[in-house]
Amino acid sequence: GQQVMQIPQYQHVQEGEDFTTYCNSSTTLSNIQWYKQRPGGHPVFLIQLVKSGEVKKQKRLTFQFGEAKKNSSLHITATQTTDVGTYFCAGQGTYKYIFGTGTRLKVLA
């Protein structure tokens, strides 16, 4: 079945450093979504990417969708302590979304 993997599993960065998480699907996706889950909280929708090669920006966050629509990345520039949490991608294959394994980000002040 469809699998969605994310790397790295964990990332500790110094405040102000950049951070990137990568999402890879075993199958071609119709679209991909990104979510952020704070410790103890629930996932919050960040963005959806649909087109091959699409790039979207939200302030310090840059999201990319690969040309083959099987991978995606989230890059955070100059991390802040408020960026702490787990970032999940969720890829839509047929009708349902499969969540990636997640990347836990810790930002050291």
Added chain:
Amino acid sequence: GAVVSQHPSWVICKSGTSVKIECRSLDFQATTMFWYRQFPKQSLMLMATSNEGSKATYEQGVEKDKFLINHASLTLSTLTVTSAHPEDSSFYICSVPGQAYGYTFGSGTRLTVV
């Protein structure tokens, strides 16, 4: 986006008892809702798709008789964990499709079975 309310936030129950979790879409009529389970420090695993007025669609490996789902109205879906055991202890979260795109998640229910 949709506003989703989930109750209870946490529950502790004795082994062998049943627990009901409610998921309400407060401002959006949801014909479909999704139920996920999340173990500590792990990803969200889709358990089932709740369909208003019809039977839920369960993912492979999820026991239908153990995790009863009812979606009687366009604003309410319930998940009942029957005859709960310690291994059922987990974080259960519902979600509702957004009006445009994206999913809105409930605040989750932390179930502890003792």
